[in-house]
Amino acid sequence: MEEVLMKKLQILADSAKYDVSCSSSGADRNNNGRMGSAHAAGICHSWGADGRCISLLKVLFTNKCEYNCEYCVNRRTNDCPRASFEPDELARLTVEFYKRNYIEGLFLSSAVEVSPDYTAERILRCLQLLRFRYGFAGYIHAKIIPGVSPEILHQIGLVADRLSVNIEMPTSQSLAAFAPQKKPKQIFAPMKQITNTLIETRALKGPGTMFKGDRLNSPDNIIGPMGLEDVTSMGNDTRALVDPRKRARKGSFAAAGQTTQMIVGAGNETDFSILTTSENLYRTFKMKRVYYSAYIPVVDSPILPDKSTAPPLAREHRIYQADWLLRFYGFRVEELLGGKNQNLDPDVDPKVMWALRNLDKFPVEVNRASYEELMRIPGIGHISARRIIRQRSFRAVKFEDLKKMGVAVKRARYFVLCCGRYYGQRKFEPETIRNSMLQMENGQQLSMFDNNWRRLEEGERQEKLALAGVI
Amino acid sequence: MMDYLYDGTFEGILNCVYHHYYTDRAGRICLKEEYQPSLLNDFMEVETDSAKATLVYDAIEEKISTYALQTVYRAYLSNDPEKEMKILRYLVLGFRDNYAAAHHRTDQAVFEMETMVKKVRCEKERMLQFVRFEVLASNILYAEIEPDNDVLELIGDHFSDRFKNDPFIIRDVKRDKAMFAYEGHWYISEGLPSDFDLTRSDDEIAYQHLWQTYFDHIAIKERINPGCQRNFMPARYWKHLTEMKRKAPGYDAAIFTVGV
Numbered sequence: 260m261e262e263v264l265m266k267k268l269q270i271l272a273d274s275a276k277y278d279v280s281c282s283s284s285g286a287d288r289n290n291n292g293r294m295g296s297a298h299a300a301g302i303c304h305s306w307g308a309d310g311r312c313i314s315l316l317k318v319l320f321t322n323k324c325e326y327n328c329e330y331c332v333n334r335r336t337n338d339c340p341r342a343s344f345e346p347d348e349l350a351r352l353t354v355e356f357y358k359r360n361y362i363e364g365l366f367l368s369s370a371v372e373v374s375p376d377y378t379a380e381r382i383l384r385c386l387q388l389l390r391f392r393y394g395f396a397g398y399i400h401a402k403i404i405p406g407v408s409p410e411i412l413h414q415i416g417l418v419a420d421r422l423s424v425n426i427e428m429p430t431s432q433s434l435a436a437f438a439p440q441k442k443p444k445q446i447f448a449p450m451k452q453i454t455n456t457l458i459e460t461r462a463l464k465g466p467g468t469m470f471k472g473d474r475l476n477s478p479d480n481i482i483g484p485m486g487l488e489d490v491t492s493m494g495n496d497t498r499a500l501v502d503p504r505k506r507a508r509k510g511s512f513a514a515a516g517q518t519t520q521m522i523v524g525a526g527n528e529t530d531f532s533i534l535t536t537s538e539n540l541y542r543t544f545k546m547k548r549v550y551y552s553a554y555i556p557v558v559d560s561p562i563l564p565d566k567s568t569a570p571p572l573a574r575e576h577r578i579y580q581a582d583w584l585l586r587f588y589g590f591r592v593e594e595l596l597g598g599k600n601q602n603l604d605p606d607v608d609p610k611v612m613w614a615l616r617n618l619d620k621f622p623v624e625v626n627r628a629s630y631e632e633l634m635r636i637p638g639i640g641h642i643s644a645r646r647i648i649r650q651r652s653f654r655a656v657k658f659e660d661l662k663k664m665g666v667a668v669k670r671a672r673y674f675v676l677c678c679g680r681y682y683g684q685r686k687f688e689p690e691t692i693r694n695s696m697l698q699m700e701n702g703q704q705l706s707m708f709d710n711n712w713r714r715l716e717e718g719e720r721q722e723k724l725a726l727a728g729v730i
Numbered sequence: 731m732m733d734y735l736y737d738g739t740f741e742g743i744l745n746c747v748y749h750h751y752y753t754d755r756a757g758r759i760c761l762k763e764e765y766q767p768s769l770l771n772d773f774m775e776v777e778t779d780s781a782k783a784t785l786v787y788d789a790i791e792e793k794i795s796t797y798a799l800q801t802v803y804r805a806y807l808s809n810d811p812e813k814e815m816k817i818l819r820y821l822v823l824g825f826r827d828n829y830a831a832a833h834h835r836t837d838q839a840v841f842e843m844e845t846m847v848k849k850v851r852c853e854k855e856r857m858l859q860f861v862r863f864e865v866l867a868s869n870i871l872y873a874e875i876e877p878d879n880d881v882l883e884l885i886g887d888h889f890s891d892r893f894k895n896d897p898f899i900i901r902d903v904k905r906d907k908a909m910f911a912y913e914g915h916w917y918i919s920e921g922l923p924s925d926f927d928l929t930r931s932d933d934e935i936a937y938q939h940l941w942q943t944y945f946d947h948i949a950i951k952e953r954i955n956p957g958c959q960r961n962f963m964p965a966r967y968w969k970h971l972t973e974m975k976r977k978a979p980g981y982d983a984a985i986f987t988v989g990v
Binding site (some may be wrong): 264268269272275276289293294295298305307309310313317359399555570646650657660663 | 744833834859861888896944948949951971972
């Protein structure tokens, strides 16, 4: 029996590993069952050989799929071993792992076996066993399969902490090309239902600090039939599901909100269109997070990058950085990208990129700038911004203090004034600052050995050296 | 200037602080058994007096802040060889500037203290991540840890709430002490009784194998990044991690031949 389970676990972990989300954050509760609790910040228990954290037991319920999405390892026409868990089998495995402190909970996704509703019902059965028979009070993240009926979705939400519906592709064109059986309507309907139910149970929190101070849970925020162009005519109004007389308890439905995931580098979308989609998702559905996954060629397909292509990890990283700027730093996509700038700069992070393009707003005097202005300086984050504000209420912030406050001085120095003095380059020009920054990032006087340097032509190298004042 | 020798307890440090003000300024504060006499300073063995300790304890809370008191206690749990003097310098500043002391982050004394306490706090978080229980034949959960700082007591509440229906023991191998917990309560005492039965339950090895298998399969081979993995999971903790101990130096594979 153990061998069968071992085999299943191998197959279904292999199939699930391309799902990005593994966070266990957003829910905070003490043990209200037989075993388990949830920690607001989440707890990662291990890190795989790829350096990604392992917080939840991330498996597919089954990888037997009816769909044939081009990018997916589990597509119907792919020749790979298939398996399914039994609800009780998976619930018991979760409890046994949890007991040993290997995991923080369960992340349950699934391929579409028979139909979305059939699969979702089996997922629901497993989660209910886990919660009610085993008294599990740990974290549960359930993936919602597009096209599932609103009733089952609601039931799943009542036992899960976090729900997610994968959007997969940033535009409806690429969705039509790569996942012809998934319709935008089927994806947005559950998203809308989740957000509306969260508002009704007064548990909608929103992404990062994007909606700080807004009353997100007021009935005005309920997403009606009108919304984003794609969202219009999405699904039916599902408000009737929550009986107003028997409203779900506060926070009992998907307390940790909803997330989604997008593939980067499968189609030919620009960073601009990817981030615009994310921003729309944040503003419309108030999602906690959008995850990005660099496309890894797992199957041969005529319309996808071929198997020898390396996953665009650096691009994924820059997109994540820009995503943080949206959620925590008060940036909007059109400030970062647009016009002839369709992609993020691979060499410097998006905040530096923005600052170099808007040098007229700099340098900023740290002793006078508002919190929002401080947050826009490269190298300063919310912790260091708060420390600066706290200190300057009784003592001026000097340049030497910045490092102790946790500021990344190697970036910040070009953009700040401390007590009226500037500590960066002599020339206050984008190119000069950019060059000297790139050299320092490599911890060497000159970035002879990094990829950027090697990509340059001889003439450009000379130019760079000249600008840096070396020759 | 006086070198104070104390017994390694928190009360002992508080007594040294007391003597710093009422006897003579402290040159160094050291553990009794580790003291190397110096030519410059006299030394004095500080007797741990609970009345004096309480006096200092209350003074910290009243004159500085509860936050400062917590910081000082966490600093006491640190393995920093200089921790006693860092605590003293922090408190001297605190008694001078009162509650504002904690906000002077750029002051050397506060900065040293905050960085030291941050290490303790981080390691506490790491222990929430890295404790790995084994189920014993007696149905008790048993784990061994070896943290750098003495964070065992900081993780008690978390685990005793989470596993309130399962008795468990977390043993700090390095300091030979163990936490015993059941039904939401816990206490720490010295080591394990010598006749304690550490036999594993029948299916324990099977579950360890399942976990290792899962661990190996969840990694995406196109993204292999050992540097990143090691950053989050430093090699010094591998010895006690079910999934990593196979790779830790000095690992004996023989204990894993039973099972599946």
